[in-house]
Amino acid sequence: MLTFKNINTLTVLLLIGVLICDFFILLLPALFYVMLAVVWLFFTVVGSFNIRWSYHLKVYNKRNVITEKKVVITFDDGPSNKYTLEVLSLLKKYNATATFFCIGKNIEQYPEIVKRIDAEGHIIGNHSYSHSDFFGFYGARKVIGEIKKTDELIKNNIDKKVKFFRPPFGVTNPSIAKAVKKTEHLTIGWNIRSLDTVIKDDKAILNRITKRIAPGAIILLHDSHERILPVLEQLLIFLQNNNYQTISLETLLNHKEYA
Numbered sequence: 623m624l625t626f627k628n629i630n631t632l633t634v635l636l637l638i639g640v641l642i643c644d645f646f647i648l649l650l651p652a653l654f655y656v657m658l659a660v661v662w663l664f665f666t667v668v669g670s671f672n673i674r675w676s677y678h679l680k681v682y683n684k685r686n687v688i689t690e691k692k693v694v695i696t697f698d699d700g701p702s703n704k705y706t707l708e709v710l711s712l713l714k715k716y717n718a719t720a721t722f723f724c725i726g727k728n729i730e731q732y733p734e735i736v737k738r739i740d741a742e743g744h745i746i747g748n749h750s751y752s753h754s755d756f757f758g759f760y761g762a763r764k765v766i767g768e769i770k771k772t773d774e775l776i777k778n779n780i781d782k783k784v785k786f787f788r789p790p791f792g793v794t795n796p797s798i799a800k801a802v803k804k805t806e807h808l809t810i811g812w813n814i815r816s817l818d819t820v821i822k823d824d825k826a827i828l829n830r831i832t833k834r835i836a837p838g839a840i841i842l843l844h845d846s847h848e849r850i851l852p853v854l855e856q857l858l859i860f861l862q863n864n865n866y867q868t869i870s871l872e873t874l875l876n877h878k879e880y881a
């Protein structure tokens with residue numbers, strides 16, 4: 623499997639091989655060492671930015687064993703005072719369930735929305751406290767601090783200890799792997815990235831999602847921008863017309879969502 627650990631082991635073995643060759647057999651050009659470093663860097667950068675690789679830690683991105691038409695809808699970056707309540711209304715209208723990966727600082731601002739998400743039967747997950755652009759550069763101690771602070775904010779509002787964590791931007795690294803191991807969270811990714819905060823056209827976002835829909839999928843959306851409302855409604859209609867059911871992460875992964 624293509625993991626950080628395996629790539630490191632392979633790189634060390636190749637380095638030993640190159641060194642042996644260099645010292646005892648024939649002098650190798652420095653380019654061999656540079657190439658080794660470039661290949662290591664390539665896999666590590668791509669693996670860190672691609673949560674679906676589970677490169678640094680075990681990440682739950684979908685569940686292949688599910689054969690019935692069931693999918694999980696997830697929302698990141700809320701709660702938002704502009705869109706989250708309308709998202710909840712749409713979910714109710716179409717009898718759907720979802721998981722909301724909330725940012726700690728937004729929970730502080732809109733605690734009532736967090737309570738409402740919980741009261742309406744949806745799941746809440748941890749999406750860090752700051753969602754800083756530099757989160758990927760934080761050391762393990764700082765990541766643990768962010769996770770714990772957000773856990774506490776959620777607990778203060780809904781009296782539940784969350785188990786699911788989604789790293790900001792889906793970026794993983796050794797610090798995040800160490801932190802999550804310590805805080806005992808399950809790291810949740812996705813296998814359908816809607817790019818709803820990037821693509822400006824509702825139809826294009828919807829097409830991107832619907833052509834990838836399959837049993838056991840985890841769909842990534844954001845309840846933090848205006849396009850979410852038309853996109854979500856069309857998605858819920860699509861799921862209904864195609865006999866898909868939305869289920870919770872707990873059901874999909876067979877793991878308790880709260881400790």
Ligand SMILES: [Zn+2]
Pocket residue numbers: 698699749753789790791
């Ligand atoms: Zn996010």
